[in-house]
Amino acid sequence: MSIPINLVRGRGVGSGRPRQDSLCLRGADSKPVKEEPLSQARLFPRSLEEGLGFEYAMFHNQVENRTVCILQGGPYLQGIPGFLHGGAIATMIDSTVGMCAVLTGGAVMTANLNINFRRPIPLCSVVVINSQLDKIEGRKLFVSCNVQSLDEKTLYSEATSLFVKLDPKKTSP
Numbered sequence: 737m738s739i740p741i742n743l744v745r746g747r748g749v750g751s752g753r754p755r756q757d758s759l760c761l762r763g764a765d766s767k768p769v770k771e772e773p774l775s776q777a778r779l780f781p782r783s784l785e786e787g788l789g790f791e792y793a794m795f796h797n798q799v800e801n802r803t804v805c806i807l808q809g810g811p812y813l814q815g816i817p818g819f820l821h822g823g824a825i826a827t828m829i830d831s832t833v834g835m836c837a838v839l840t841g842g843a844v845m846t847a848n849l850n851i852n853f854r855r856p857i858p859l860c861s862v863v864v865i866n867s868q869l870d871k872i873e874g875r876k877l878f879v880s881c882n883v884q885s886l887d888e889k890t891l892y893s894e895a896t897s898l899f900v901k902l903d904p905k906k907t908s909p
C-alpha cells in the first residue's frame with residue numbers, strides 16, 4: 737500500500753519566509769492595544785539566515801498522523817560549546833509536534849511540553865524528529881516524539897505534548 741507523504745515545508749520547495757503583516761500588538765492583559773503591521777515578523781525557526789540557524793524540512797503522513805522533521809541546527813544555535821542549545825531543540829520539537837497537531841486537529845496551541853534530553857546534539861549534525869499523534873480527547877491532542885541520529889543509533893531526546901484546539905467561543909488568542 738502506498739502511503740501519502742505530504743511535504744509540509746522545506747528549503748527549495750517554495751519555502752520562502754512567511755510574512756505576517758497584520759499582527760496585533762498586545763498589552764500585558766493580552767488585549768489588543770494597537771493595530772500595526774509587523775513587517776519583520778517571521779516564523780521563529782525561519783528567522784535566522786540560511787545555514788546559520790534552523791535548517792529543516794517536515795513531512796506529514798495523513799494516514800498514520802505522523803510528522804517527521806529532518807533538522808540541522810546551525811552555528812547560531814550553540815549552547816554548550818559544540819552542541820545545540822536546549823531551547824533550540826525545544827523549539828524544533830514544539831514545531832514538529834505542533835505541525836502534527838495542526839495538520840490533524842486544525843487551530844491548536846501548545847498547552848504542555850515535556851522533554852527529556854538524553855544526549856547532547858552536536859552542532860551542525862543532522863537529526864530526525866519522529867512525532868505521532870497518540871490520542872485525541874475532546875479538544876485535547878496528545879502528541880509524542882523522539883529525536884534520533886540519522887542512523888537511529890543515538891536517541892537524543894524524547895518528548896510528550898498536549899495541544900488544545902482553540903475554542904471558537906473564546907476570543908483569545
Ligand SMILES: CCCCC/C=C\C/C=C\C/C=C\C/C=C\CCCC(=O)SCCNC(=O)CCNC(=O)[C@H](O)C(C)(C)COP(=O)(O)OP(=O)(O)OC[C@H]1O[C@@H](n2cnc3c(N)ncnc32)[C@H](O)[C@@H]1OP(=O)(O)O
Pocket residue numbers: 830831832834835838842843844845846847848874875876898900901902903906908909
Ligand atoms: C494561534 C493559532 C494557531 C493556528 C494554527 C494554524 C496554522 C498555523 C500554521 C503553521 C504552524 C505549524 C506548526 C505549528 C508550529 C509551531 C507550534 C508552536 C505552538 C506554540 O508555541 S503555541 C505558544 C505557546 N502556547 C501558549 O501560549 C498557550 C497558552 N495557553 C492558552 O492559550 C490556553 O491555556 C489554551 C488555548 C492552551 C487552552 O485554553 P482554553 O481556554 O481553550 O481551554 P481550557 O483551559 O478550558 O482547557 C481545555 C482542556 O485542556 C486541559 N488543559 C489546558 N491546558 C492544560 C495543561 N497545560 N496541562 C494539562 N491540561 C491542560 C484542560 O484541563 C481542559 O481539559 P478538560 O476538557 O478535560 O477539562
